[in-house]
Amino acid sequence: MKKIFTKEVMIGLSVVVSIAMLVVIINFLKGINLMKPANYYYIEYKNVTGLTVSTPVVIDGFKVGLVRSIEYNYENPGSVIVEISLDNKLKVPTGSRAVLKVDFLGTATIDLLLNKYVSSNHKAGDRLIGENAPDMLGNIQNEVLPALTQMLPKIDSILTNLQTLVSDPALQSSIRHFNNITANLEVSSRKINYVLDNDVPSLMNDVKGVAHNLNDFSVQLGELKLADTKASVDSTIQNLNTITQKLNRTDNTMGLLLNDKSLYKGLVTTVNSADSLLNDLRLHPKRYVHFSLFGRKN
Template sequence: MKRFSHELTIGLSVLIAALVLFFGINYLKGINIFKAANYYYASYTNVAGLSVSSPVTLNGLKVGQVREINYEYDNPGHVLVEMSLDKQLRIPAGSKAMISSDLLGSASIVLEFSTASGFCKVGDRLEGGNAPSLMKDVSTNLMPSVSAIVPKVDSLLTSVNRLVGDSALLQSVKRLDAITANLQATTLYLNRTMATMPATMKTVDGVAHNLDSITADLAVLSAELKTIPLKSTMDNIDSTMSNLNDITDKMNRTDNSVGLLLNDRSLYDHINGAAMGLDSIMWDLKKNPRRYVPPIKIF
């Protein structure tokens, strides 16, 4: 009984290990054995990059995976690929299963549904084919364009080298450096000027205050001027100017003493002669005083 129990334990352990190995391998392959699936087939002449458990996609969504890849010995040059697809997926008749490769070389199967109204039966063979690879598109479409651009790029680089080596460009760069230096100096000056703006504003405020005081004084002066009898003052000035005009007119005429004194030449000459005679008398008086003043006798 003990021996039987020991053998049973070994058998169960081996069975469990086999199940774990089976499920583990399928898990690593991405195969979910608990999920119901339908199987379809497709034949290809080139399955480069495709491997068991490679995804099968529809409109970018994974709907299954590659189950097996076998060579068709009864159809030389072709490889039969078995696909495990979701059980609920219904494939229209005439649909294609295209192998698509990425830049890294990994391949997957892309389903391209047709517009037919009927559906394929489970186990049917779909039409297989190879979609253009990205590398082939690059070599076919991009490389000719690149080859055409290369001479233009070479010419452009030659022109750039000539431009860089041009002395005029160097002079322009030096001028730009000088302009930049001037701008920096101007910015520094503006910063200093802005720093002195508070003091300047105080001065402006003082000037404005003085202007306010002057304006107030002018207002007071204007009020005082309004109180001055300007009309009577102007009348007095006119009267004074009239009198001055009369005096000036009389001084210019010869019918009065002042006019004769200012305008009569003979009177001027007589006065001048009298003054000269008086001067001679004074000079002689100083020289010969006894002639004019008799000596005083003392008794």
């Protein structure tokens, strides 16, 4: 009986298995999982700078697929057809857009923007709408560079004025004055530090001594017999009140002198009479005094 698995057959099977394994390994290195079911879609771009096979396709930053192949569209020159594989669980609504974004480092990403306002979905093999996001470097070249070009004359004028200001002798003189002021401030700072280190401690000691003396004085003041002094003052005030009350009454001599008007008028009359008597004595002394050198006549 003839053998089925001859040496040539075994060699052929080994070659086939090796090629299959090589294809699987190459696709695995590219990020393509042949064992995982996927749907394939096509996108047409005008520019695919930075785009490579196995470039990720993301939705809101989450990877849902990758680029499977990139081919130039010879039927429509100026465009490139990109084949992407997406998870077969993902439903792509009609009108969804695939935006090709390139960051500042040149790394490309396809951002899939799903159309949430329709109920119909694309079928596997359909062509999606492709767009190129604004290039960052292009924005810099188109927007920043013109503004910078307009600013250059102003910058040149500012630098010229700055050079004129720096070369002005007045500025150099001001700098010298500033240096002198700084030196004076340094000297003043040293003096202040000397005062703080030498005079202030002695002053604080004096203040502490005064505070200690005030404390002793307050202690001594607290030890005084203030209660006895207060009682003595109260007694004196009470005596004064008693004297005042007696002076206001008419049952005593001083009260009569201060309150009886008739006695006051009598005293006034007596004083007036005494004054008249004294005036008459001064004017007519002979009426009251008799002098005789030889004795009194009988």
